[in-house]
Amino acid sequence: EWDVHIPIQEKPWSIGLIVGPxxxxxxxxxxxxxxxxxxxxxxxxxxxxxxxxxxxNMGIKEIGGxxxxxxxxxxxxxxxxxxxxSTGQQFRVRVARMIAEAxxxxxxxxxxxxxxxxxxxxxxxxxxxxxxxxxxxKIGSTALAKTVRAKDLQFIAVTCHEDVEPWLxxxxxxxxxxxxxLWRELCKRPTIPLVIFRCKYQAxxxxxPHHYLNTTILRSATCFxxxxxxxxxxxxxxxxxISPGPPTRREHRTVTLPDYxxxxxxxxxxxxxxxxxxxxxx
Numbered sequence: 001e002w003d004v005h006i007p008i009q010e011k012p013w014s015i016g017l018i019v020g021p022x023x024x025x026x027x028x029x030x031x032x033x034x035x036x037x038x039x040x041x042x043x044x045x046x047x048x049x050x051x052x053x054x055x056x057n058m059g060i061k062e063i064g065g066x067x068x069x070x071x072x073x074x075x076x077x078x079x080x081x082x083x084x085x086s087t088g089q090q091f092r093v094r095v096a097r098m099i100a101e102a103x104x105x106x107x108x109x110x111x112x113x114x115x116x117x118x119x120x121x122x123x124x125x126x127x128x129x130x131x132x133x134x135x136x137x138k139i140g141s142t143a144l145a146k147t148v149r150a151k152d153l154q155f156i157a158v159t160c161h162e163d164v165e166p167w168l169x170x171x172x173x174x175x176x177x178x179x180x181x182l183w184r185e186l187c188k189r190p191t192i193p194l195v196i197f198r199c200k201y202q203a204x205x206x207x208x209p210h211h212y213l214n215t216t217i218l219r220s221a222t223c224f225x226x227x228x229x230x231x232x233x234x235x236x237x238x239x240x241x242i243s244p245g246p247p248t249r250r251e252h253r254t255v256t257l258p259d260y261x262x263x264x265x266x267x268x269x270x271x272x273x274x275x276x277x278x279x280x281x282x
Contacts, residue, residue: 011183013171014149016122016156017164024177027126030158034124041098044082050093051078055104063100069150070096071143071262074210088136088259091129095144098123102153122154129157129164135228136259137161141168142189143262166190192228192263196272199225199235207235207255221252226269233260236269238277249277 018026030038044053054063067078072092077085082093102123129137141157141164148155157168165173167189174181201223208215221237234256241250251274256266 014152014154015145015168015170016154017168017170017173018156018158018176019162019165019173020160020175020177022160024175026158026160026176029174029176030124030126030156034122034156037121037124039124039126040101041094042101046081046083048081049079050082050085053082054097054100058100058104066096066100066103066147067093069143069147069262070099071140071260072096072258073212073261074258075212076209077258086259087132088140091132091136091140092143092258092262095125095140095147098125098155099147099151099153103151122156123148124156124158126158128159129161130159133259134161134163135231137164138167138190139192139260139263145169146262189263192265194226194228194233194265194268196224196226196269199223201237203232203235204237204253206232207253207257210258211253211255217253222249224269224273226265228260233257234265234269236273238273247282249282 018030020026042053050067051060051063054066064075064078067073070092072078072089077089082090085093102121105121129140132140144155145168157164157170166187169186169189170184171186172181172183201217201219201221203223203225204217208217217237218239221239223235223237225232226234226236234254236254237252238249239252241248251270254266254270256269
């Protein structure tokens with residue numbers, strides 16, 4: 001037996017985390033407390049695009065905004081069925097659809113003081129990030145947290161992975177194995193140390209399918225790649241820009257792979273490479 005009393009309504013909150021080793025009762029407690037909300041996502045149709053799976057009363061602009069906000073900002077991938085996506089992409093899409101369904105739900109009555117109407121029925125995801133790469137899990141957790149707070153929703157992650165806590169940045173953490181409940185102060189997420197280096201344009205095909213516009217690139221472009229712990233995460237190509245005045249360089253193609261979108265890697269690379277050109281007199 002477990003004591004399933006969790007004092008989560010003591011004060012307003014956005015994100016909760018139930019974490020602990022397998023067999024400690026996490027899923028049992030979540031099912032007891034939120035039986036209708038646990039993993040509440042409709043089945044994906046095999047021949048249906050990602051966009052078609054979202055609520056019918058939600059416009060394409062809003063759907064695209066939600067997908068992008070959780071770090072899945074690759075429009076070509078929006079037209080694919082769920083089953084052909086990578087595990088990291090499937091995680092982002094599941095989260096986006098949970099958020100969309102929470103926004104459009106008509107079950108919110110606004111009766112609880114201090115909590116917004118769209119927050120009364122929290123989204124609850126069991127096995128949170130269990131089937132994806134741990135760095136992908138960290139990035140996805142940060143993107144999710146940012147969106148949940150921006151849209152004034154509530155989300156509860158149930159997982160055995162302690163490593164997501166600083167990236168998800170929950171307002172409270174419950175550990176059934178220890179019988180402890182802790183309110184947290186919000187902290188800055190951990191840093192992402194990137195290694196950025198010159199590369200040849202032949203590296204582009206790895207990133208091309210995820211560019212929002214097209215897959216072409218000028219062979220004369222000066223190219224850069226970024227890695228995190230040895231894994232490619234982003235690419236940026238720059239070309240000369242002919243105009244009056246001092247010699248100029250223009251950003252040509254910049255892409256962050258879908259699993260690493262949503263935390264500002266692309267913007268950081270753009271800023272860094274631009275500062276390098278400036279230091280060279282461009």
